[in-house]
Amino acid sequence: MMNYSLNHVPKRTAKPRESGLTMVMDKGLSIREVEDMLSISAPHIDIVKLGWATSFVTPNLKDKVKVYQDAGIPIYFGGTLFEAFVARDQFEDYLRVLDQYKLEHAEVSDGSIEIPSDEKCEYIRRLATRAKVLSEVGSKDAEKIFAPYKWIEMMQSELDAGAWKVIGEAREGGNVGLFRSSGEVRQGLVDEIIHAIPAEKIIWEAPQKSQQVYFVKLVGTNVNLGNIAPNEVIPLETIRIGLRGDTFANFLPEKTKKRFKLGKYSGDKRITQDE
Amino acid sequence: MMNYSLNHVPKRTAKPRESGLTMVMDKGLSIREVEDMLSISAPHIDIVKLGWATSFVTPNLKDKVKVYQDAGIPIYFGGTLFEAFVARDQFEDYLRVLDQYKLEHAEVSDGSIEIPSDEKCEYIRRLATRAKVLSEVGSKDAEKIFAPYKWIEMMQSELDAGAWKVIGEAREGGNVGLFRSSGEVRQGLVDEIIHAIPAEKIIWEAPQKSQQVYFVKLVGTNVNLGNIAPNEVIPLETIRIGLRGDTFANFLPEKTKKRFKLGKYSGDKRITQDE
Amino acid sequence: MMNYSLNHVPKRTAKPRESGLTMVMDKGLSIREVEDMLSISAPHIDIVKLGWATSFVTPNLKDKVKVYQDAGIPIYFGGTLFEAFVARDQFEDYLRVLDQYKLEHAEVSDGSIEIPSDEKCEYIRRLATRAKVLSEVGSKDAEKIFAPYKWIEMMQSELDAGAWKVIGEAREGGNVGLFRSSGEVRQGLVDEIIHAIPAEKIIWEAPQKSQQVYFVKLVGTNVNLGNIAPNEVIPLETIRIGLRGDTFANFLPEKTKKRFKLGKYSGDKRITQDE
Numbered sequence: 091m092m093n094y095s096l097n098h099v100p101k102r103t104a105k106p107r108e109s110g111l112t113m114v115m116d117k118g119l120s121i122r123e124v125e126d127m128l129s130i131s132a133p134h135i136d137i138v139k140l141g142w143a144t145s146f147v148t149p150n151l152k153d154k155v156k157v158y159q160d161a162g163i164p165i166y167f168g169g170t171l172f173e174a175f176v177a178r179d180q181f182e183d184y185l186r187v188l189d190q191y192k193l194e195h196a197e198v199s200d201g202s203i204e205i206p207s208d209e210k211c212e213y214i215r216r217l218a219t220r221a222k223v224l225s226e227v228g229s230k231d232a233e234k235i236f237a238p239y240k241w242i243e244m245m246q247s248e249l250d251a252g253a254w255k256v257i258g259e260a261r262e263g264g265n266v267g268l269f270r271s272s273g274e275v276r277q278g279l280v281d282e283i284i285h286a287i288p289a290e291k292i293i294w295e296a297p298q299k300s301q302q303v304y305f306v307k308l309v310g311t312n313v314n315l316g317n318i319a320p321n322e323v324i325p326l327e328t329i330r331i332g333l334r335g336d337t338f339a340n341f342l343p344e345k346t347k348k349r350f351k352l353g354k355y356s357g358d359k360r361i362t363q364d365e
Numbered sequence: 366m367m368n369y370s371l372n373h374v375p376k377r378t379a380k381p382r383e384s385g386l387t388m389v390m391d392k393g394l395s396i397r398e399v400e401d402m403l404s405i406s407a408p409h410i411d412i413v414k415l416g417w418a419t420s421f422v423t424p425n426l427k428d429k430v431k432v433y434q435d436a437g438i439p440i441y442f443g444g445t446l447f448e449a450f451v452a453r454d455q456f457e458d459y460l461r462v463l464d465q466y467k468l469e470h471a472e473v474s475d476g477s478i479e480i481p482s483d484e485k486c487e488y489i490r491r492l493a494t495r496a497k498v499l500s501e502v503g504s505k506d507a508e509k510i511f512a513p514y515k516w517i518e519m520m521q522s523e524l525d526a527g528a529w530k531v532i533g534e535a536r537e538g539g540n541v542g543l544f545r546s547s548g549e550v551r552q553g554l555v556d557e558i559i560h561a562i563p564a565e566k567i568i569w570e571a572p573q574k575s576q577q578v579y580f581v582k583l584v585g586t587n588v589n590l591g592n593i594a595p596n597e598v599i600p601l602e603t604i605r606i607g608l609r610g611d612t613f614a615n616f617l618p619e620k621t622k623k624r625f626k627l628g629k630y631s632g633d634k635r636i637t638q639d640e
Numbered sequence: 641m642m643n644y645s646l647n648h649v650p651k652r653t654a655k656p657r658e659s660g661l662t663m664v665m666d667k668g669l670s671i672r673e674v675e676d677m678l679s680i681s682a683p684h685i686d687i688v689k690l691g692w693a694t695s696f697v698t699p700n701l702k703d704k705v706k707v708y709q710d711a712g713i714p715i716y717f718g719g720t721l722f723e724a725f726v727a728r729d730q731f732e733d734y735l736r737v738l739d740q741y742k743l744e745h746a747e748v749s750d751g752s753i754e755i756p757s758d759e760k761c762e763y764i765r766r767l768a769t770r771a772k773v774l775s776e777v778g779s780k781d782a783e784k785i786f787a788p789y790k791w792i793e794m795m796q797s798e799l800d801a802g803a804w805k806v807i808g809e810a811r812e813g814g815n816v817g818l819f820r821s822s823g824e825v826r827q828g829l830v831d832e833i834i835h836a837i838p839a840e841k842i843i844w845e846a847p848q849k850s851q852q853v854y855f856v857k858l859v860g861t862n863v864n865l866g867n868i869a870p871n872e873v874i875p876l877e878t879i880r881i882g883l884r885g886d887t888f889a890n891f892l893p894e895k896t897k898k899r900f901k902l903g904k905y906s907g908d909k910r911i912t913q914d915e
Contacts, residue, residue: 170613178621205625334720
């Protein structure tokens with residue numbers, strides 16, 4: 091995979107991964123654009139989400155799904171679609187959609203509607219019998235802010251109900267849930283979650299570069315990250331292994347850091363300005 | 366078109382449309398990129414603008430124009446090109462360009478230069494004999510702010526002169542004319558325009574997602590929207606029909622809103638943070 | 641090249657150029673995306689940088705490099721890759737990478753690590769025997785701000801050491817080095833550099849539109865600009881020749897400006913709001 095040899099490059103996990111996942115958000119790629127993305131990024135993509143309910147208005151959806159499946163890249167439909175079915179009392183129809191497209195992954199979320207926790211867990215339990223469930227915690231509503239213990243409680247009970255991974259909500263634009271409206275990370279919240287839930291069970295939505303850098307510095311090379319834009323997969327891969335400016339010093343030996351005055355980058359969570 | 370069946374999805378108008386138009390801004394797509402866009406979004410695209418004077422520096426322009434025309438998608442050249450010809454006393458040459466590329470739509474604008482109102486209407490009258498005229502109101506200059514009655518007066522006289530549609534200026538980046546430099550909508554202005562001019566005669570430039578959400582909530586599913594980026598056509602389509610978080614509750618029955626605590630989204634013009 | 645005839649359009653230099661260069665940043669295009677970009681923009685692209693160390697994680701790198709080379713577009717690997725090799729005491733390996741991919745251009749930078757000036761010049765001297773060297777001045781670190789005389793001193797000594805061009809650092813996102821964190825240009829700095837160093841020896845990194853407009857207004861149509869996104873090459877070309885709103889008046893005769901009330905755009909460095 092690597093085109094030339096560099097020392098001190100941290101090791102990435104190999105596919106199929108449980109940690110170090112990159113989840114891509116496809117919000118309306120054409121079939122040829124999917125092929126383009128896979129031709130350059132497939133080795134670095136673990137799973138793709140067809141964003142929210144974009145699948146509803148996508149022509150040739152069957153063909154598009156097939157391109158991903160033929161390439162061995164699992165896909166799933168965004169949580170908003172699940173919610174759209176639930177809000178219309180059409181959950182049984184949703185199950186048929188999963189069958190129809192032979193989807194092996196499904197998202198459960200309550201970002202747009204309110205679902206009582208035990209009801210949400212019941213959906214997870216039912217879906218878990220036929221698919222790997224990604225369960226999203228956190229609201230799309232900028233005004234609904236949960237305390238850390240509440241996030242952890244929700245994540246834990248959703249994992250107990252059978253969720254394969256829990257997802258920390260950020261929305262596509264990256265400013266709700268885990269993030270302040272400025273795009274800044276709610277650090278206290280993240281620290282508490284990390285302390286309580288195994289890293290490999292969480293996918294952090296991190297559409298913006300500064301967020302990706304933040305989580306790589308905090309959790310490490312093989313952190314699970316989601317909502318990555320198609321043309322940001324290659325850039326993210328370099329961030330993970332310390333080959334972009336922002337994480338350049340993170341995986342170098344102390345001696346090197348000292349010699350090139352890189353010390354201050356290593357221990358802290360400093361992010362260089364870039365976006 | 367729809368890949369599975371969901372209740373309470375508002376009805377879109379069918380092509381060729383007079384309302385519910387999506388106008389896409391192409392600022393330099395390659396021929397294959399045009400094909401890609403059309404392969405996924407053609408059912409949702411009504412008309413394409415080759416932005417400002419990008420047509421001047423586009424190689425293989427004839428071939429590119431042909432791809433659109435063969436697909437039955439009308440195109441036109443941006444208003445800045447019209448102004449570039451007018452400012453050089455080359456309006457007659459401009460007419461020849463329209464003929465040369467067999468364009469059936471033409472834009473008249475005064476975003477970069479000042480054209481007295483009656484002179485602008487005269488251009489509209491002349492062009493209207495050979496093309497459907499899109500006439501843009503509002504300046505690209507952030508310092509030139511017109512009062513609402515002035516906007517309405519201009520729109521009305523340009524429609525009277527034969528314009529097919531009037532366009533509310535926003536520029537590509539979305540922060541001039543209808544919008545404050547923060548990207549916020551000038552709501553009083555928009556309300557007065559809507560009150561005075563028939564909705565189907567106006568195309569609102571709304572390149573940013575928050576603006577698209579705003580107009581869909583204000584005018585409805587089948588509002589005319591312009592300057593949509595090629596990869597935002599599919600996302601916009603979901604916003605129009607209440608299948609993205611921001612408009613999720615707008616088309617659901619009261620009973621459903623109540624049950625899932627969606628009430629506050631319905632009547633107001635609230636926009637969730639997302640970009 | 642031009643599809644129709646307009647008067648008062650400033651003359652662009654012809655390829656191969658020493659001034660008026662457009663350098664594109666490729667941060668992970670697929671081979672077909674490279675072909676797409678070249679099919680529409682090749683006449684306007686002078687050189688392409690494979691951003692920072694993206695080449696390390698790019699599959700089929702050899703094939704990708706070949707597509708550019710077959711099209712007669714020179715490429716080089718970003719400066720962060722040079723630094724990654726230097727920081728690992730692998731500079732000799734870096735030379736082998738240049739040979740392996742038959743690269744005729746190489747970047748030397750010290751954006752992530754600190755390299756004493758004479759050591760940096762020594763790298764330039766060594767590389768200049770086998771490649772055209774692009775030498776970047778300015779730090780990726782938002783906290784390291786150099787005085788103008790220091791920038792000029794560094795640029796001059798790097799040119800003396802054999803650099804083909806010096807590059808004013810901006811990073812991909814456009815907010816470090818030449819720019820304040822707001823994205824605003826550090827104007828005093830730029831004025832002093834322009835006064836001291838020949839324009840054709842400098843490539844200004846200007847990823848954001850407002851920055852491109854700034855440099856075209858300050859230096860002229862044929863300013864060297866870098867870190868241009870693939871889909872911004874066509875738009876930039878219109879900015880260079882006064883066919884986008886922001887520079888619309890810059891190349892028109894005084895008589896025209898007066899008639900259409902364009903005077904205020906001409907002399908000043910005013911930028912209309914757009915992004």
